[in-house]
Amino acid sequence: MNQRLAMVIDSAKCIDCKACQAACKQANHVSRGAWRNWIKEAAPVVENGKLARGHFQPGACMHCDEPSCLAACPTGATFKSADGSVGIDPKLCIGCGNCIAACPYGARFRDPVRRKADKCDYCPQRRAAGLAPACVDTCPTKARVFGDINDPDSAAAKLLAANQGRVVRIVAKGRDTKPNMYYIASTAPEGWAVKPVDPLSFNALTQVVAPLVRYAVGLSGLGVLVMLGRQLMAGQKPKASHHAGPDTTSDPEAESRQGTANKPETADKEDGHDAR
């Protein structure tokens, strides 16, 4: 069975220490001013006679199974790997920004230095060395758990199994992109994911320009085929009547003059003279 890398998060354990954010920036050399992961905060509601409780919610790219960012990428620079992760090849990214608007979680940004899309990639360099992603490794309360949830022996799969029926996901408005980030029991804040939208330029491309080009090329191709068909049919006649050898190319000028004399185009030859 394919791998399915995912993050299982017990957000009740998060103490908002930001160690995951710092470790991510350090491990991935994320440019100044940009962050690949976050901790969101539900402010405590203070009421008389009740305990006021806030809640922190660690997050990052949710490596969705139906990624709206991938659907908005014109070049395939954003791709879904066999391990279930969603990656970006910066060498193929042209920095158009489509994926950034298309992500309902705001997980993507255009790197201010590299000028390409960037986001969490589950630290492939650390995984290759047998380590967990930096944010997971560094978390002092182990709120973040990472692993292959298709492997029943992984910590992430075990945690999911132990909390069957008590797992929530943050789902985008209007479209479930099937995120692979699972929160144990409950989490807050909720409902912050926005609707995935393609930029107007990309909608214009897919809905207007691409069909227009298809029709234009189709019409033109059809016209050429019709003309070619008429040419081939007209070409049969002189061949049949004169049986003068191969009528191709040895003297293109003479051939063309002879050719025009046998075809309706003769009329337009005379037109040229008659018109003046």
Next chain:
Amino acid sequence: MTPANAEIKRHAPSDIRIHWFNAACWLLLLVTGLGLIKNEKLNPLGAWLPDALRGLFGGGSAGGAVLLTIHEIIGVAWLLGFAAYLAVNGGGARFFLAEIFSVRPGDLSWLARKMARMTVGVGKELPPQGYYNMGQKAFAQASVAGGAAIAVSGIILLLSDKLFPASLAWLVGWAVTLHYLAVGLVFAGLLVHIYMAAISPEEKPGFRSMFTGSVPADYARHHHYLWVKGLEEEGQGGK
């Protein structure tokens, strides 16, 4: 009057060179460009095409990245080639632009009648044409306007990750749309251009002139009557 078997000069060597240089660049840019589009909502001919082209360079997004680099290098070479042409033969370029954008009375009915003749096989007499006929003018206009749009949008795409801040990413998105539109429409015209110039028998001398630079006088008189008449009047005026 020019003898029927004489050859009339039609294209300067630099015109011929830029034509074939452009043709080669466009072919390579079209092929590599098709390999760069990979999106279920777009793939003009299906995902197999970008997959196959990327496969030539190692496959996957890494193969696509090689295609992108090749596309960018050829694109810049194309722009430099045109700059060199303009430096060498600016007068020729001005003559070309003046000719293709001057639509004379009768040109549009020439185009409609010619299209009817070539496809359905019926149509009235054709009005005489100048240096270019209206079909050639229409494709040349599309190539010039489309080429400019392709160049401008291509430069934006090239500079996207070198100069543009995130706040201008929208411009890059529109450059993608414009690039696709311009290439698509010019390609539609290109199919007819290639057929008329290289496959249709009646334009064979015109095709040959794109190698030799000259056309037979009787062909020129037949296809470009107003041009030949103008040349003759010029010659007489000179004497």
